[in-house]
Amino acid sequence: MTQTPIPYLFLRGGTSRGPYFRREDLPQDRDKLAEVLMAVIGAGHPLNIDGIGGGNAVTTKVAMLSRSGSEDADVDYFFAQLSVEKREVDFRPTCGNILVGVGPAAIEMGLIPARDGETSLRIRAVNTGALVEARVQTPGGRVEYAGETAIDGVPGVAAPILVSFLNVAGTSCGAMLPTGNTRDMIDGVEITCMDVAMPMAIARADAFGLTGHETVAELEANRDFYARMEPIRIEAGRRMGLGDVSKSVTPKFGVIAPARGNGVIAARYFMPWACHPSLAVTGSQCIAACALTPGTVAEGLGRMPDGSPVLMRIEHPMGSIEVTVDYENGDPEGFRIKSAGLVRTARLIARGEVMVPANILPVTGLTNQA
Structure with a gap:
């Protein structure tokens, strides 16, 4: 044979x-x-x-x-x-x-x-x-x-198919905010390093001269963005305790911006060397957690819904994704994600x-x- x-x-x-x-x-x-x-x-x-x-x-x-x-x-x-x-x-x-x-x-x-x-x-x-x-x-x-x-x-x-992610914070890095900060400055760009379902480095789109509403094709053509983003991602991975991530897809990278439709925030998610055509399930949870956590780079980008659990609609290149987040509120030290749920197929x-x-x-x- x-x-x-x-x-x-x-x-x-x-x-x-x-x-x-x-x-x-x-x-x-x-x-x-x-x-x-x-x-x-x-x-x-x-x-x-x-x-x-x-x-x-x-x-x-x-x-x-x-x-x-x-x-x-x-x-x-x-x-x-x-x-x-x-x-x-x-x-x-x-x-x-x-x-x-x-x-x-x-x-x-x-x-x-x-x-x-x-x-x-x-x-x-x-x-x-x-x-x-x-x-x-x-x-x-x-x-x-x-x-x-x-x-x-x-x-x-x-x-x-309803999926509910339990105890999603800190599963890879040991803490929801692995660096101990809600924001870190790397190469002149403010980053939130967060581990909720997926370790991510998240920045505002305008820090890279982006609107956060670009198409996937527009982002794929913008190689200058990737050239600047990748060293920041690698350094973020080191600070998050993940070691040398130059050949690893984690942490993923995300850029966020104010929503233009009925979402609470807009996001573009990178895998990391190409833009996701929509948004990853794990990435959506991390971005939702970033938007809800006081003091992160998402603070002030949009009006967050009140209460818990809360439905977070995140806009992406092909529409939007809805994440239901159950959390305890408070300052960053008291903020805790309990679970995050999504309906998929x-x-x-x-x-x-x-x-x-x-x-x-x-x-x-x-x-x-x-």
């Missing part, structure tokens, strides 16, 4: 898509796993022409699932972000959009049983330790993908086997299989 087959499901989760595997069907060794995933995705080519990636950071993502050994969770979700044009794999971050597909995928894989009507499960994000509760529509004990819920960035409508696109060249993964290379 010149190629090794690996069973997989292919799902859209939120505004991302990629293959979902059983963790047991992949090598346990991290270096070998990276080689296999690069072959699956076709990393190292702008079109991912020799794999099933889509030539964009939102379509070069991989989810690996297993029954959880934690008493608090049902399913463990291990995530990998692959580079499009480089042969690189980052196991440090998680992805909230791909996480939306974890519930349906876990049920389809038989990792957890479906209940009639709705199935609730708790998911542990292995990369960050975050705990997420997902509610999947399962009438008759089967995953329902059809529905009437629309999300900006995805055509059509589908069944709603997912769809199973394909199932089958993906082929990996035998010189990368011989059949006997899956040492965890008998």
